[in-house]
Amino acid sequence: MQEILFLLLPLAFYSGWNAARKRNRQQQQTQTPAPSPQFVRGINFLLNEEPDKALDIFLQAPVIESQTAETFLLLGNMFRNRGEVNRALRVHQHLVARPDLNNSQRQAAMLALGEDFFAAGMLDRAENVFREIIEHYPDNAQAAEPLLHIYEQLQDWDKAIALSERAGQDKNRFIAHYYCEKAEAYIQENQLYKADENLKKAHSAYAASARVKVLQAELALARHDYGAAFNHFRAALEKDPRLPGRLAPRLLEIYGGRPELAQWYLFFKHHYELKPDAHLFPVLLDFAQASAHTAELEPLIQAHFSAGPVTLQTVARSLQLLQQQAVPTETFMPALSQGLNRLAQADSRFQCGQCGYKMQDYLWRCPACQRWDSVVSN
Numbered sequence: 001m002q003e004i005l006f007l008l009l010p011l012a013f014y015s016g017w018n019a020a021r022k023r024n025r026q027q028q029q030t031q032t033p034a035p036s037p038q039f040v041r042g043i044n045f046l047l048n049e050e051p052d053k054a055l056d057i058f059l060q061a062p063v064i065e066s067q068t069a070e071t072f073l074l075l076g077n078m079f080r081n082r083g084e085v086n087r088a089l090r091v092h093q094h095l096v097a098r099p100d101l102n103n104s105q106r107q108a109a110m111l112a113l114g115e116d117f118f119a120a121g122m123l124d125r126a127e128n129v130f131r132e133i134i135e136h137y138p139d140n141a142q143a144a145e146p147l148l149h150i151y152e153q154l155q156d157w158d159k160a161i162a163l164s165e166r167a168g169q170d171k172n173r174f175i176a177h178y179y180c181e182k183a184e185a186y187i188q189e190n191q192l193y194k195a196d197e198n199l200k201k202a203h204s205a206y207a208a209s210a211r212v213k214v215l216q217a218e219l220a221l222a223r224h225d226y227g228a229a230f231n232h233f234r235a236a237l238e239k240d241p242r243l244p245g246r247l248a249p250r251l252l253e254i255y256g257g258r259p260e261l262a263q264w265y266l267f268f269k270h271h272y273e274l275k276p277d278a279h280l281f282p283v284l285l286d287f288a289q290a291s292a293h294t295a296e297l298e299p300l301i302q303a304h305f306s307a308g309p310v311t312l313q314t315v316a317r318s319l320q321l322l323q324q325q326a327v328p329t330e331t332f333m334p335a336l337s338q339g340l341n342r343l344a345q346a347d348s349r350f351q352c353g354q355c356g357y358k359m360q361d362y363l364w365r366c367p368a369c370q371r372w373d374s375v376v377s378n
């Protein structure tokens, strides 16, 4: 598609160029035949894959009309998309330097130039261009996002925070993450007071953040306060149901051999009973094993096989543990068979090649998009 657009460029150029010429002609009351030999030469260079020579000619255009400016922008963007960043830079730099652009053309050209610098890996120059846009055109919201990406890439969290605060709306979650990044670094460097300060700012930016709780726990650990760490970890886990899988190895590492381990087991057991979750189940098994509740492993697994949310992962982990515990096969075989049957039922065997709808049985027509003969086996 891009290639086709690229080939259409000469046409776009022609209309832009021609419009400019017509207006000139009206102003000067002179009759000049269009298109000019200059322009034809430029097109020829472009078609002969000699874009630099084409650019030499195009960039000499005496007057920039709105259409010509748009075409230049487009041409530069296409060069950038093709990975020819130097050519993109040449076009957009030329455009920005022209005195005859209107306000919105200049902003668009500067934005494109910033993106060229970013694509070229010249982050400091990209930063300067985007900042200039924000300073000169405070209403232009388009420069804030790429500028934020640059600060994130440079891990310049202070500037990211300042920019997000300026942008205002719906940036609080990001601001909390930026403060958390800083706090994490301070914990690593054992600058605990500064870590604490940043976590407080993160919390006031976005009180619902589970990450702030996790880092408060890590900070408490750095201060050897296992009790406070336990409470913060628990708060984090209660805020974010996706966290157990991520936090479990860390919790086992911290609390292995400590009295709180049994409390963690009860915590996860309670949560699994409230809401049986396939991601939580392996964590529950790990804590049962680590906290010497091994007698509870077999009943837990039996119940999971019979009625729990079985997945390939929970079955594999369960069988591994049953084997380690030397549980005889025949005691869990009926439950396992039940669980595998449910798993097989849930596993779709066919899928519509058109819309992606999944189904158990082969159908002549997809029930979702109604297309004939679109169903393929999964």
Ligand SMILES: [Zn+2]
Residues within 6 Å of the ligand: 352, 353, 354, 355, 356, 357, 366, 367, 368, 369, 370, 371, 374
């Ligand atoms: Zn379909």
